[in-house]
Amino acid sequence: MPHTFSRRMDGLRSSAIRNLLALTARPDVISLAGGLPDPDFIPRERIRKEAERALTDPASVQYGETTGLRRLRDVLAAREGARIGRLLNAGEVVVTHGSQQALSLLAQVLLDPGDVVVVEEPAYTGALQVFRAAQAAVQSVPLDRGGMNTAALQELLESGVRPTVVHTVSNFHNPRGVVLAADRRKHLAALADRYGFWVIEDDPYGELFFDAPAPRPVAAFSDRVIRLSSASKILAPALRVGWLHGDRRVCEAVELLKQGADLCGSSLTHQITAAMLSDEAWLALHLDMLRTRYGARSRALTAGISSAFGDSAALSDVQGGMFCWVEFTDDTIDTAALLRTAVEHGVAFVPGSAFGMGAHLGAALRLCYATCPEDVLAVACERLGDAYLAHAQS
Incomplete structure (x- = not known):
């Protein structure tokens, strides 16, 4: 007998971000794709x-x-x-x-x-x-x-x-x-x-x-x-x-x-x-730590992207949270295709098309700065810049 499912399953597809987790699990890849808090900032004790x-x-x-x-x-x-x-x-x-x-x-x-x-x-x-x-x-x-x-x-x-x-x-x-x-x-x-x-x-x-x-x-x-x-x-x-x-x-x-x-x-x-x-006293100190540390990482990421891309990329104004949105001024770039080159260069992100309903988001990408220390984020931005040049030349 053939397998049949309810109509609500029609058109459903797995999250592009979840699908990326296996791709970015390699130890040589710096992943800016997830939306995970840093485990070192989780108050395990x-x-x-x-x-x-x-x-x-x-x-x-x-x-x-x-x-x-x-x-x-x-x-x-x-x-x-x-x-x-x-x-x-x-x-x-x-x-x-x-x-x-x-x-x-x-x-x-x-x-x-x-x-x-x-x-x-x-x-x-x-x-x-x-x-x-x-x-x-x-x-x-x-x-x-x-x-x-x-x-x-x-x-x-x-x-x-x-x-x-x-x-x-x-x-x-x-x-x-x-x-x-x-x-x-x-x-x-x-x-x-x-x-x-x-x-x-x-x-x-x-x-x-x-x-x-x-x-x-x-x-x-x-x-x-x-x-x-x-x-x-x-x-x-x-x-x-x-x-x-x-x-x-x-x-x-x-x-x-x-x-x-x-x-x-x-x-x-x-x-x-x-x-x-x-x-409340403990929570206030914990939140202050998170805001300070994630804020420093957001600044490291945006500085690295600005250095790597200059005027060829526009960044969101990061005021909090975990994410930075990048839009390339060259709207012919396909960040889904760029991702394959980026992984070869040891860095990963989420293509903008993963978040789209109908608008053209193919020249955009999402970066998460929460999980990586500042020095790692600097390396990731350099790798992303190298991947962009390699992709453009190909």
């Missing part, structure tokens, strides 16, 4: 101590609430409430298995097949996978240095398009690196109120600012915003702790679906995460 402390409680190895450990939800409600400028309670927070699960569950709650979803272009690849699996009709609006072009979104709405969901990575965008401007946050919220769509504000990088915090979240300006975040980038990916908060009815629907998805999260990692996030 503090995690070990909190794990030992948590394991003295039998509840840490038992099933827990579907929405997450109450203590953790209290901590998250306090932290997120301070960001949006109003009181949150634990009933408005759902803890998920990373923020990617939050996005997936929201798609199941909010979308029927054929519903319109608007994403930014370039787009976060994980969001594209989720919305395609939900069989949504995905459309895009462009990004610029101020984040999502909400004027272009308004034009789309005025033309008659009626999205169910608009997705934005509001802070230190993956892959573009930009921050959604304060006036655009208010505009996006106003459009959501006027046209009745949901905004999914995806914010795993907001704590990793280098000079100044990002503006107030979009969720501060409308009740039609569901906000997502994660402990993966500031504590450890392996904790698998993400969360969402917003409309209580949406949270209740997410909880219902989550009962069928995984029943509950890890009581052990929830206890560990709650302890670390509630230790």
Whole structure:
């Protein structure tokens, strides 16, 4: 009998970034392709101590609430409430298995097949996978240095398009690196109120600012915003702790679906995460370290790219997060083809086309500076420059 799959599998493809991991696993290749935190910056000793402390409680190895450990939800409600400028309670927070699960569950709650979803272009690849699996009709609006072009979104709405969901990575965008401007946050919220769509504000990088915090979240300006975040980038990916908060009815629907998805999260990692996030003095020092170290790496990368390419490449204005977006002024360059030459020269990146919906992104690429020290980043930029020249000559 032939193997058959559900229609939702039609058109799905593996993440180009995940496919690159095998290619870049060679020890001689400096990978700027992933989006991984540096393991040396992950507080493993503090995690070990909190794990030992948590394991003295039998509840840490038992099933827990579907929405997450109450203590953790209290901590998250306090932290997120301070960001949006109003009181949150634990009933408005759902803890998920990373923020990617939050996005997936929201798609199941909010979308029927054929519903319109608007994403930014370039787009976060994980969001594209989720919305395609939900069989949504995905459309895009462009990004610029101020984040999502909400004027272009308004034009789309005025033309008659009626999205169910608009997705934005509001802070230190993956892959573009930009921050959604304060006036655009208010505009996006106003459009959501006027046209009745949901905004999914995806914010795993907001704590990793280098000079100044990002503006107030979009969720501060409308009740039609569901906000997502994660402990993966500031504590450890392996904790698998993400969360969402917003409309209580949406949270209740997410909880219902989550009962069928995984029943509950890890009581052990929830206890560990709650302890670390509630230790404000320790967390402040830890975040300061991350901002200082990642900021130094971002400057090393942008200096190396500028030295290697000069005016032939334009860089995003890196203010935080983990990524730098590079666009070559020669728009005939194909960075997907360049990647093969780059790997031969011992460096890897993600081609811009991996993030595209329809716009021409073939002359762009995404670089992650988070995992490599400054001296390694300098070598990587030199190798990338050599690969570019070799590719152009061929």
